[in-house]
Amino acid sequence: MRDVAERAGVAVVTVSRVVNGIGTVREETAERVNAAINAIGYQRNEIARSLRPGQTSMTVGLLLGDLTNPFYASLAKAAVEVANQAGYAVVLSTADEDPEVERRAVGELIGRRVAGLIIVPDQGDHAFLDEVNAHDQVPIVFVDRPATGAEADVVVVDNEGGGAAATQHLVDHGHSRIAILVAPSYYTTGRRLRGYRKALRRSGIPVDEDLVVALRRGTTDDASAATHALLTSAHPPTAIFSTTGFLTEGVLRASQQLRAPVAVVGFDDFKLADMLPTPVTVVTSDTEELGRRAAHLLIDRINGEGAPYRRTVLPVRLIARGTGELGPQPQPQSQPPSQ
Amino acid sequence: MRDVAERAGVAVVTVSRVVNGIGTVREETAERVNAAINAIGYQRNEIARSLRPGQTSMTVGLLLGDLTNPFYASLAKAAVEVANQAGYAVVLSTADEDPEVERRAVGELIGRRVAGLIIVPDQGDHAFLDEVNAHDQVPIVFVDRPATGAEADVVVVDNEGGGAAATQHLVDHGHSRIAILVAPSYYTTGRRLRGYRKALRRSGIPVDEDLVVALRRGTTDDASAATHALLTSAHPPTAIFSTTGFLTEGVLRASQQLRAPVAVVGFDDFKLADMLPTPVTVVTSDTEELGRRAAHLLIDRINGEGAPYRRTVLPVRLIARGTGELGPQPQPQSQPPSQ
DNA sequence: TTGTAAGCGTTATCAA
DNA sequence: TTGATAACGCTTACAA
Numbered sequence: 001m002r003d004v005a006e007r008a009g010v011a012v013v014t015v016s017r018v019v020n021g022i023g024t025v026r027e028e029t030a031e032r033v034n035a036a037i038n039a040i041g042y043q044r045n046e047i048a049r050s051l052r053p054g055q056t057s058m059t060v061g062l063l064l065g066d067l068t069n070p071f072y073a074s075l076a077k078a079a080v081e082v083a084n085q086a087g088y089a090v091v092l093s094t095a096d097e098d099p100e101v102e103r104r105a106v107g108e109l110i111g112r113r114v115a116g117l118i119i120v121p122d123q124g125d126h127a128f129l130d131e132v133n134a135h136d137q138v139p140i141v142f143v144d145r146p147a148t149g150a151e152a153d154v155v156v157v158d159n160e161g162g163g164a165a166a167t168q169h170l171v172d173h174g175h176s177r178i179a180i181l182v183a184p185s186y187y188t189t190g191r192r193l194r195g196y197r198k199a200l201r202r203s204g205i206p207v208d209e210d211l212v213v214a215l216r217r218g219t220t221d222d223a224s225a226a227t228h229a230l231l232t233s234a235h236p237p238t239a240i241f242s243t244t245g246f247l248t249e250g251v252l253r254a255s256q257q258l259r260a261p262v263a264v265v266g267f268d269d270f271k272l273a274d275m276l277p278t279p280v281t282v283v284t285s286d287t288e289e290l291g292r293r294a295a296h297l298l299i300d301r302i303n304g305e306g307a308p309y310r311r312t313v314l315p316v317r318l319i320a321r322g323t324g325e326l327g328p329q330p331q332p333q334s335q336p337p338s339q
Numbered sequence: 340m341r342d343v344a345e346r347a348g349v350a351v352v353t354v355s356r357v358v359n360g361i362g363t364v365r366e367e368t369a370e371r372v373n374a375a376i377n378a379i380g381y382q383r384n385e386i387a388r389s390l391r392p393g394q395t396s397m398t399v400g401l402l403l404g405d406l407t408n409p410f411y412a413s414l415a416k417a418a419v420e421v422a423n424q425a426g427y428a429v430v431l432s433t434a435d436e437d438p439e440v441e442r443r444a445v446g447e448l449i450g451r452r453v454a455g456l457i458i459v460p461d462q463g464d465h466a467f468l469d470e471v472n473a474h475d476q477v478p479i480v481f482v483d484r485p486a487t488g489a490e491a492d493v494v495v496v497d498n499e500g501g502g503a504a505a506t507q508h509l510v511d512h513g514h515s516r517i518a519i520l521v522a523p524s525y526y527t528t529g530r531r532l533r534g535y536r537k538a539l540r541r542s543g544i545p546v547d548e549d550l551v552v553a554l555r556r557g558t559t560d561d562a563s564a565a566t567h568a569l570l571t572s573a574h575p576p577t578a579i580f581s582t583t584g585f586l587t588e589g590v591l592r593a594s595q596q597l598r599a600p601v602a603v604v605g606f607d608d609f610k611l612a613d614m615l616p617t618p619v620t621v622v623t624s625d626t627e628e629l630g631r632r633a634a635h636l637l638i639d640r641i642n643g644e645g646a647p648y649r650r651t652v653l654p655v656r657l658i659a660r661g662t663g664e665l666g667p668q669p670q671p672q673s674q675p676p677s678q
Numbered sequence: 679t680t681g682t683a684a685g686c687g688t689t690a691t692c693a694a
Numbered sequence: 695t696t697g698a699t700a701a702c703g704c705t706t707a708c709a710a
Contacts, residue, residue, distance in 0.1 A: 001687060001688070002687080010696080010697085011696070011697045011698075012687085012688080012689095012697090013688095013689080013690095013696075013697060013698080014695090014696065014697075016687095016688065016689060017689095017696090020689085023695090023696090024695055024696085025695070025696080026695060026696085029695080029696080041470065041474055043446065043449055043450050043475075044450055044687090044688085045450065045452060045686095045687055045688070046450045046451045046452070047386055047389060047390055047396065047451065047452050047687080047688095048390055048686070048687035048688045048689095048702090049687080049688055049689080050386060050688090050702095051386055051387055051390060051686090051687080051688070051689095051701095051702050051703070051704095052687095052688060052689055052690080052701080052702055053690095053701075053702055054702095055688095055689085055702090057386065059430070059451070062431075066416060067406065067412045067413070067415050067416040067419075068409070068412060068413055068416055070407070070409070070412070073406045073407060073409070073412040074406070074407055076406050076431070077405060077406040077407055077433065080406075080431055080432070080433055081433070084432065084433075084444075089430045089432070089447060089448075089451055090430065090431050090432075091398070091428050091429065091430050091431075092401075092415070092419055092429050092430075092431040093419070093423065093428070093429075094416065094419055094420070094423075105423075107382065108428060109428075110382055111382050111383055111384065111385045112385045112386065112398070112428055113384060113385070113386050131380065135380050136382075249610075249611070252614065253614065256614065270610070270611075271588075271609070271610065271611070272588070272609075272610070272611045272615065275591065275592065275595065275615055275616075276611065276614055276615065276616075277614075277615075277616050340703060340704070341703080349680075349681090350680070350681050350682080351681095351703085351704080351705095352680075352681065352682085352704095352705080352706095353679090353680065353681080355703095355704065355705060356680090359705085362679090362680095363679055363680085364679070364680085365679060365680085368679080368680080383703090383704085384702095384703055384704070386703080386704095387686090387702075387703035387704045387705090388703080388704055388705080389686095389704095390685095390686050390687070390688095390702095390703080390704070390705095391685085391686055391704065391705055391706080392685080392686055392706095393686095394686090394704095394705085679710105680709105680710080681708100681709080681710075682707105682708085682709075682710090683706105683707090683708085683709095684705100684706090684707085684708105685704100685705095685706090686703105686704090686705095687702105688701100688702090689700100689701090689702095690699105690700090690701090691698105691699085691700085691701105692697105692698090692699090692700105693696105693697085693698080693699100694695105694696080694697075694698090
């Protein structure tokens with residue numbers, strides 16, 4: 001900037017005024033400055049700019065899980081889009097389900113003086129985020145699930161409603177032995193399980209706790225193994241509600257391998273779900289909208305909206321494609337076809 | 340930092356020394372400083388830090404296409420991982436195949452004084468990047484394809500070899516009428532087409548230019564329409580080589596819809612490829628490795644490695660799953676089954 | 679071992 | 695309309 005000023009024969013302040021289009025600068029002077037800018041190829045240093053007191057850095061932090069998971073990818077895509085549009089750069093950090101990594105990542109981001117944070121929180125205590133919020137004045141928005149021990153705006157989907165819808169759909173197609181696969185202590189799957197119980201209760205079907213499978217990890221492999229165990233058990237379910245996309249894949253792999261015609265409804269849509277041998281019925285929500293809402297909420301906060309914390313719940317909908325409409329069928333493993 | 344210094348009864352320099360662990364500080368003083376740091380909850384301001392001359396910002400820019408595309412998602416994941424490990428934050432920008440957006444995004448990133456850039460370049464002239472590289476001293480690494488008009492390190496996969504392998508595989512399974520779907524003027528698909536021609540030439544099969552389909556856009560829908568046209572034509576191909584993941588999906592949709600038993604090999608692997616009614620044969624490479632290599636190259640450059648620009652070519656491999664092993668079959672549309 | 683002074687690129691304030 | 699000066703938080707050079 002000093003170079004530009006020198007070249008144009010003016011003071012740096014004047015250059016600043018021209019660059020930012022504020023203050024009063026004579027037409028002629030401005031032109032000289034612009035000429036100098038173009039000649040030198042000057043570009044304003046955003047870093048120095050945000051060093052000034054009271055200035056926000058025009059950067060937000062986005063902290064989420066493995067981008068390989070399409071759920072996180074769409075979320076990120078939408079959040080980045082909205083943030084960029086509003087003039088914010090996005091620093092992306094991935095905390096692979098590790099609370100310690102998450103904590104360190106937040107520290108890094110705060111050190112970089114981000115103006116706000118969008119976080120998909122892990123399980124575990126997040127009280128340290130309250131400090132961040134209060135002490136460093138950095139607003140936070142949680143996405144997909146709230147954080148335990150920390151208060152902030154949060155955007156989630158209607159997990160309980162979706163869980164109920166999935167279960168009800170299976171009941172409506174004649175099932176009464178419906179298994180549910182739940183990933184360990186996740187907020188979302190817990191809510192989906194709650195919906196499952198509610199739907200069964202409403203239909204007068206007692207919950208068989210043997211059909212409520214709490215997995216040790218939320219992986220495809222674990223889901224596959226659990227499904228295998230369920231379907232080859234003495235008294236197998238005729239339908240399975242799998243509460244995440246990864247789990248659904250595992251369920252499908254196992255049932256395909258066993259050639260067991262079990263009904264399946266999954267939570268979260270996925271690519272090619274409609275092209276599998278039996279197209280897959282899912283409950284789904286608008287993941288990109290989740291990211292967009294979060295980004296908008298955060299930007300509002302950064303701009304000083306002082307409203308009390310808001311909780312946004314996005315609707316879900318069921319897409320019937322095939323696996324969810326299969327009726328109850330006798331399981332060849334344990335029950336002869338004649339039964 | 341000043342607050343910490345005051346609280347500890349020392350000068351700011353001393354605090355700086357403690358925080359950075361350089362210089363000489365008496366044990367006792369350091370302890371007092373650390374106590375003050377903890378009491379206040381001080382965190383070093385990375386922005387002010389990088390304002391010093393000669394300092395790099397410890398931030399790199401990552402500019403790529405739609406994260407919804409799993410290819411970009413894995414690339415980003417791996418690059419972020421490596422960069423973070425090396426202490427760099429990653430600012431993510433998505434330039435949805437729009438050269439003008441891309442140009443503006445690069446400007447934004449330069450303005451934020453990133454220490455380097457990883458770019459998946461669009462088509463179109465990138466001469467402006469040479470200026471960035473020279474004038475702003477910001478090293479650049481291109482991934483997946485080089486940029487026209489700009490020199491820099493580049494990491495690509497063996498597109499030509501992969502194209503040849505895919506084609507040869509189909510030839511080996513008895514095909515001689517092999518169509519190829521190519522997205523418009525992309526570097527990668529152009530190379531894959533080159534491999535296709537090479538393999539056919541090697542096998543003594545003349546290239547029927549009617550089977551070389553240059554799509555207007557690289558979308559699933561366009562690929563689907565083109566496949567439909569091919570398979571219902573007077574003299575249809577018995578096999579199709581689709582040169583991107585999106586295109587492969589379109590090809591599969593069309594052939595499934597037509598119930599036309601055409602052999603298919605796709606470039607780029609995708610989830611559930613092995614679970615479709617006929618599992619899909621693909622040529623694939625390690626996308627995460629692509630991202631990792633790029634990040635490593637960039638960090639080396641930032642650290643001042645002065646070697647001439649390097650071009651890294653990652654190997655590809657063919658995964659035979661089913662669609663690529665189908666033999667040539669008469670097409671019901673144009674040829675009676677008896678033929 | 680510790681401290682003083684200067685400067686990085688920008689903008690707010692006040693003066694000319 | 696324009697400019698001089700100070701300040702943001704930090705680090706480097708040099709001095710005590």
